[in-house]
Amino acid sequence: MNPASRTELSQRPQWTALADHRAALGEVSLRQLFADDPRRGERYTLQVGDLHIDYSKQLVTDETLTLLRELAEATGVAGLRDAMYRGERINTTENRAVLHTALRAPRGAVIEDGGPGGPNVVPEVHEVLDRMAGFAEKVRSGEWTGATGRPLRTIVNIGIGGSDLGPAMAYEVLRSFSDRDLTVRFVSNVDGADLYESVRDLDPAETLFIVASKTFTTIETVTNAEAARRWLLDGLGAGPEAVARHFVALSTNAEKVAEFGIDPANMFEFWDWVGGRYSYDSAIGLSLMVAIGPERFREMLDGFHLVDEHFRTAPPEANVPLLLGLLGIWYGNFHGAQSHVVLPYSHYLSRFAAYLQQLDMESNGKRVQRDGVPVAWQTGPVVWGTPGTNGQHAYYQLLHQGTKLIPADFIGFARPVDALPPGLAGQHDLLMANFFAQTQALAFGRTAEEVRAEGVPEELVPHRTFPGDRPTTTILADELTPSVLGQLVALYEHKVFVQGAVWGIDSFDQWGVELGKVLAKEVEPLLTAKEGERSTDSLDSSTAALVARYRELRGR
Numbered sequence: 001m002n003p004a005s006r007t008e009l010s011q012r013p014q015w016t017a018l019a020d021h022r023a024a025l026g027e028v029s030l031r032q033l034f035a036d037d038p039r040r041g042e043r044y045t046l047q048v049g050d051l052h053i054d055y056s057k058q059l060v061t062d063e064t065l066t067l068l069r070e071l072a073e074a075t076g077v078a079g080l081r082d083a084m085y086r087g088e089r090i091n092t093t094e095n096r097a098v099l100h101t102a103l104r105a106p107r108g109a110v111i112e113d114g115g116p117g118g119p120n121v122v123p124e125v126h127e128v129l130d131r132m133a134g135f136a137e138k139v140r141s142g143e144w145t146g147a148t149g150r151p152l153r154t155i156v157n158i159g160i161g162g163s164d165l166g167p168a169m170a171y172e173v174l175r176s177f178s179d180r181d182l183t184v185r186f187v188s189n190v191d192g193a194d195l196y197e198s199v200r201d202l203d204p205a206e207t208l209f210i211v212a213s214k215t216f217t218t219i220e221t222v223t224n225a226e227a228a229r230r231w232l233l234d235g236l237g238a239g240p241e242a243v244a245r246h247f248v249a250l251s252t253n254a255e256k257v258a259e260f261g262i263d264p265a266n267m268f269e270f271w272d273w274v275g276g277r278y279s280y281d282s283a284i285g286l287s288l289m290v291a292i293g294p295e296r297f298r299e300m301l302d303g304f305h306l307v308d309e310h311f312r313t314a315p316p317e318a319n320v321p322l323l324l325g326l327l328g329i330w331y332g333n334f335h336g337a338q339s340h341v342v343l344p345y346s347h348y349l350s351r352f353a354a355y356l357q358q359l360d361m362e363s364n365g366k367r368v369q370r371d372g373v374p375v376a377w378q379t380g381p382v383v384w385g386t387p388g389t390n391g392q393h394a395y396y397q398l399l400h401q402g403t404k405l406i407p408a409d410f411i412g413f414a415r416p417v418d419a420l421p422p423g424l425a426g427q428h429d430l431l432m433a434n435f436f437a438q439t440q441a442l443a444f445g446r447t448a449e450e451v452r453a454e455g456v457p458e459e460l461v462p463h464r465t466f467p468g469d470r471p472t473t474t475i476l477a478d479e480l481t482p483s484v485l486g487q488l489v490a491l492y493e494h495k496v497f498v499q500g501a502v503w504g505i506d507s508f509d510q511w512g513v514e515l516g517k518v519l520a521k522e523v524e525p526l527l528t529a530k531e532g533e534r535s536t537d538s539l540d541s542s543t544a545a546l547v548a549r550y551r552e553l554r555g556r
C-alpha cells in the first residue's frame with residue numbers, strides 16, 4: 001500500500017459511522033433484541049462445513065453487521081486475502097509469501113510462491129506429505145526400529161512456539177484417534193525439568209525424538225535436542241551412529257540439521273512461506289501423523305481446505321471468518337474490550353486456547369502499521385481460556401458479574417467421541433446442558449425483579465442480579481473429528497487474518513520476540529562467569545542487582 005494514499009483507519013467514514021452507531025445503540029439489550037425479532041436465534045446463524053455458528057447472542061443489529069462489512073470492504077480485506085491466496089509477498093517486513101493455505105491444497109492445485117509466474121509449491125508440499133506418510137507407517141507398523149532393533153513406542157517432539165503448540169494441541173485433540181500402541185510427548189521449555197520429566201520413565205531403545213524447528217537455531221530447542229542426544233547415547237551405551245535411528249528433524253534449514261548430526265535423509269522439509277504458528281499442518285505435524293495415521297491426517301487437511309475455500313469464495317454476509325474477525329473489531333475497537341476468551345466444552349480441546357494465544361497474539365500483537373507508522377487504534381486482544389466447565393468454577397464469576405466486557409467463543413459438540421465407553425459418554429448431555437445454560441445466562445442475565453420474585457432477601461438482590469448482555473458466539477459441530485479440527489483451526493487463522501487486514505498491520509512477522517532473545521544472550525555469561533571476570537556496569541540497576549543476588553544464591 002502506498003503510505004501517501006492511505007487514509008488513517010480511525011478517520012475513515014466507515015470507522016466513524018461505526019463509532020456513531022455504537023453511541024446510538026447505547027446499552028443495547030439482548031433481551032430487547034430477541035423480543036424485537038422472534039427469529040433472531042435462527043436468523044443470526046451461519047454454517048461452514050460441519051460448523052454451525054450462532055452469533056445471535058452478540059450485541060449487534062443488522063445495521064452493525066452492515067457497517068462492519070463496509071469497514072472490511074473499505075480496508076481492502078478481500079484484496080489482501082486474494083493476494084495471500086495468489087502467493088504474493090504480503091509478509092512485507094520479511095518479504096515472504098504467506099501460503100499456509102498451500103499446505104492443504106489438493107494435489108493438482110497450482111499456487112505460486114511470489115505470485116503468478118513463481119514456482120508452484122503444491123508438488124513439493126505433496127512430496128513431503130508422501131514422505132511423512134511413508135515414515136509414519138514404518139514407525140506405526142514397527143518396521144522402523146531403533147538402534148537395538150526394537151520398535152519405537154514413544155515419540156518425543158522437541159520444539160517451541162509453533163513447533164510445539166500446534167502439534168501438542170492437535171495430538172491432545174485427536175488422541176482418541178491414535179490407533180497404535182504409541183504415545184507422544186512434547187518438550188518445549190529450556191528448563192531442564194521439562195526434558196527430565198518427559199524422558200525419565202522412557203526406554204531409550206524405544207524412543208524417537210522429533211526435533212521440530214523452522215529455523216533450527218532456536219536456543220531452547222537446540223539445547224534440549226543436544227541434551228536428548230546425550231540421554232539417548234548414554235542410555236544405549238552407543239556411538240553417534242545410533243542417532244540416525246532415533247532422531248528426525250522437521251525444518252526449513254537443511255544445513256543446520258546436518259550440522260546437528262541428523263541425516264538429511266531423516267529431515268522433513270517445510271518452507272519459509274509457512275509461519276511457525278501456521279505450521280502444524282506441514283511437516284511440523286509429523287508426531288500427530290505417526291499417532292493417528294496418514295489417512296486421518298489427510299482428513300484433517302481436507303477440513304482446513306474446506307474452510308480455506310469458504311473464506312476465499314463465500315460472500316461477505318455468509319463468510320464466517322470475516323464475521324468472527326469483524327465481531328472482534330466491534331468489541332475491541334468500539335466497546336473497549338481488551339480480551340477474548342475461548343471456552344471449549346471438550347476435554348480434548350484443553351490446549352486449544354494456548355494454541356490460539358500464539359496464533360492470535362503473535363500475529364496481531366503489533367503497534368505499527370505495514371509502513372511503520374504507529375497505529376492509533378487498538379489491535380489484537382489478549383486471548384485466553386480453558387475448558388468451559390472448569391472455567392465455570394474459576395473465572396466465570398468475572399464473566400457474569402465483573403466490570404469487564406469479555407466476548408467469548410463457546411465451542412461444543414453434539415456427540416462425545418466414539419472412543420468413550422457408554423457410561424462416560426452418558427455424561428455428555430450434562431456437559432452440553434452447562435454449555436447452553438452458560439451462554440443463556442451470559443446473554444440474558446437475571447434482573448433484580450426476577451431475583452426478588454424468587455424470594456431472595458432484599459439485601460442480597462444486588463449480589464444475585466446478573467446484568468446479562470455479555471456477548472458470545474456458539475460454534476457447534478456434530479463430533480470432534482480430524483476434519484472438524486482442521487475446520488476450526490482454519491476458521492481462527494482466517495479470523496486473525498481479517499483483523500490484521502483491517503488494522504493495517506503485518507500479521508505474519510514476529511519481531512517482538514527478538515529483543516528478549518538478544519538480551520538473554522548478553523545476560524547468560526554474566527550469570528556463569530567467574531567472579532570479577534565480567535562487569536554488570538552496563539546493566540540497569542535493577543537487573544544488575546538481580547544478577548548479583550542470583551550469583552550469590554548460587555554461590556558464585
Ligand SMILES: O=P(O)(O)OC[C@H]1O[C@](O)(CO)[C@@H](O)[C@@H]1O
Pocket residue numbers: 160161162163212213214215216217218221276277362510513
Ligand atoms: O520453529 P522455530 O524456528 O524453532 O521457532 C519457534 C518459534 O519461535 C518464534 O520464532 C518466536 O520466537 C515463533 O514464531 C516460532 O513458532
